[in-house]
């Protein structure tokens with residue numbers, strides 16, 4: 360019988376976790392879960408209900424989040440970035456989302472990306488990758504993903520604003536007391552500032568091959 364392959368892809372905002380995790384999953388024929396969407400869906404539901412994600416108890420919303428929520432198209436907007444990070448700091452929210460993530464890997468395994476996959480959700484993951492890049496690189500990547508007009512005159516200002524938001528979210532994600540963003544001791548770190556998405560995938564596949572043989 361083949362061993363269950365669980366691959367954890369963690370790292371800060373807009374590092375390229377999702378891009379890598381999706382492509383790794385396709386290359387290895389494994390299901391893929393973007394766990395950030397679970398926190399985003401929880402924050403989205405609270406905003407829709409007119410509640411403040413920082414103060415209102417969010418766990419009842421988290422408890423009803425399911426895979427069908429992840430298809431929503433209104434989860435990647437700045438107000439949901441902030442709401443996701445705020446609800447994600449609440450221990451009861453994290454507890455409510457653990458089972459869904461563990462069950463997702465089932466008996467065959469999966470690739471999951473997030474902040475605490477290798478540290479909390481799957482401490483025994485077969486391979487743990489920590490994907491990172493400087494705040495400036497990450498802000499450029501996120502801006503390019505969202506830009507409707509790449510020729511705008513205030514491009515620099517817009518990128519600086521995205522960078523400030525990313526740095527604030529990283530600080531909140533790293534300093535919270537529950538499941539903070541951390542490099543697991545047995546994770547392999549990939550610095551992606553000067554690497555293309557193809558190069559990151561090639562490096563990740565080499566690491567997976569080395570660690571699973």
Ligand code: CDP
Pocket residue numbers: 371372373374394395396398399440443444445447448472473474475476528532
């Ligand atoms: O795509 P991006 O890196 O900007 O964010 P995301 O992965 O969609 O995550 C949104 C927010 O959810 C993060 O800022 C974290 O606060 C939270 N999150 C978390 O706490 N744990 C995870 N495993 C995934 C996301």
Ligand code: CDP
Pocket residue numbers: 370371372373374375376377378379500501504551554555556557559
């Ligand atoms: O999931 P996360 O927020 O960490 O990042 P993402 O949504 O995968 O966004 C990364 C963006 O940077 C995408 O537009 C990728 O094409 C691009 N990119 C990358 O992922 N990896 C590189 N080495 C270079 C660029």
